[in-house]
Amino acid sequence: MFCDEDYKLHESIELINRIQNKYNLKIIAEPCEAVVSEAGYFVATVTDIVYNNIYTAILDASAICHLPDIIHSPYRCEIINGTQPHVKKYTYRLAGSTCYAGDIFGDYSFDTPLDIGSKIIFCDTAPYSMVKSNIFNGIPLPSYISIRKGQAFCIEKQYDYNTFLSLI
Structure with missing residues (x-):
């Protein structure tokens, strides 16, 4: 690059x-x-945590829909406050919320345990989420939000169920 x-x-x-x-x-x-190198954040929320040989945090997002390079190429997103598995005290598998068996963001470890409602912030995602996102299994496309001067957030583009209906 x-x-x-x-x-x-x-x-x-x-x-x-x-x-x-x-x-x-x-x-x-x-x-x-x-x-867009080192630009863009993708924010997901933990909606559930289950245990199946490893604690798995189910996110309100989908690797297959929102960050498909994680699935299709050897790409691993950096996340804020997280690192490689078993480096920090609490390790989780971050999973998407679709029925797709491989909808996995990867395994990460954290200093503190995750809870329902915890935010997971993936870094350097503009190259992936902006051009490769897709709708699958009712998962909406990500919203695009910019930060303006003074740290004000501005919603640039937001999708809803009508977006999905317009594509079928």
Whole structure:
């Protein structure tokens, strides 16, 4: 990715220029994720906690609907106050609320136990939640909220059941 610290941007530019000149081409490098790298938060709420060989926190969200790269590629979201499993005192599997068996955000550990109503804040989710979200099993699309000057929240886009009906 263009914005990784170890990415050799200067060398890539030289290579692209060489190819363009040699073959009389115009190459356009799509910035992809670099445009929204380390941007966006996805906030979910714990709706239930069950035990099945591991404590599982059921969220009011869905990995398959809202952050499908977790399911389809080896991507793991960082979350605020959470880390790898078994590093901190309390480990949970974070699961989505659909009937999809693999609707799992991953296993994370926390310093304090989760409760129903606890907020889980996934970081760096703009590349995934903005362009790949989908409706499945009654799970709504995420709302888009921006933070304005003075820390005021502004709802930019919100979806409801009528959105779902308009797509069928």
